[in-house]
Amino acid sequence: MIKKKTAITALIFAVTINLFALDGREIMQKAEDSVKVDSTHALVQMSLTDKNNKESVRILEMFEAKDKNGLSQSLIIFHKPASVAGTRFLVQEQKGRSDDKFIYLPSLKRVRRIAASEGGQSFMGSDFSYDDMSTRDIDEDTHTLLREEKYNGQDCYVVQSIPKNLKEAQYQLRISWVRKDNFMPVRVELYETKDRLKKVLTIEKLEKIDGVWTPIITKMENITDKHSTTLTMQKVEYNKKLPDALFTQKFLETGRL
Template structure:
């Protein structure tokens, strides 16, 4: 109790200042909360509109360009199955380049906690469980990081509504999202949703230092099962290196009748 009597003046004034701040914060955080809530609402609405597709299969062509515009390409097949109360399950089988033909990547995304991932190496017939903490690492040497291609769960970000913007004859919501996972390579992402269908048209990625790092644009949207929108093309540009990657999707098939048993680690060694 003795210490109370010897509080220096400076400490006291700082204490009062903090007290004053504390009284101000409720209004500030109310405003922040409103923007956060609006951002979360938009992300949730987009997620809700895409919910219920069940499963799909798609062919993917990946074109990698270096800053001299020299191209290399990869092709793969992706099968995805939705989970009612957890992240999606995804199986990717590689067809090209030929040395990785038959290599398969299985991922179980979780809304909370680390994802589960496995790799099947056909030459050895070996299934390896791998660490999923390599979020920021490049996928197949491309400008897409593992976290860019894995399923985008609402729970994996916090949000902030930034405003509205019109371009390409569409009105957009602009939402900032901040990854909750400390292993993410990003400080934040800025996402443009169209107001009519809640489709994503553009994402700006900011690195850990909050500098603009990459831009992803979506184009050539098609609607499947009269409800679910998928872009046929995604272009990622790395502003730091000048490299870019184009993903071209084709032959989308929905309602293909998968079961969870098609996405188990032991079934992975039968993947082709």
């Protein structure tokens, strides 16, 4: 009788676990929702390292907030070195189409729109592309939970994401390691084709700041070019009121509110 009860209990437990199991899309939605803030303002060090381990360092400032429709808008301003100082980059999320991207280069003294066809190009010589700096809607991809495993000692979901429209996608396949405890993606493999790895994004240091899980050190490694870019948060603050005028082409051109 005891054995029968144990077997029934195990069956009920197994069915319950299955009922509440997350699928790939739900995991990626939770990952997207894991950071709930009104705005972000950060000072960041960008380190570029080539195949000979030669490093060049840039200092930039990042702003992000939601517009009145709840869509994301972000601004990056380069401060150092002098060769890139004054460069400004604006991304405005759009519903149902590609985000609008604009860049101001001091040498040209004008704002230039980044065309959709340029999305795969390098952003300011880094290992991040213009599209990497933009948003991607959850339902642009089909997400499949591949397995569950540990990564750097943390229990993770491993999710495969394949674009529904392969012709318009920069990557043909992405595999993400998403921590179970906070739903932060801590490793993302980006494939040029389904069997050719192009880049690997890793969160090398993660801290909770003002109740928000924050990537302190993020590394993007280009496997093909043997080049990497590391972003290190030097200062970050959340939920501070940011002027709407920051996220405009006028500010992009003038640098003045």
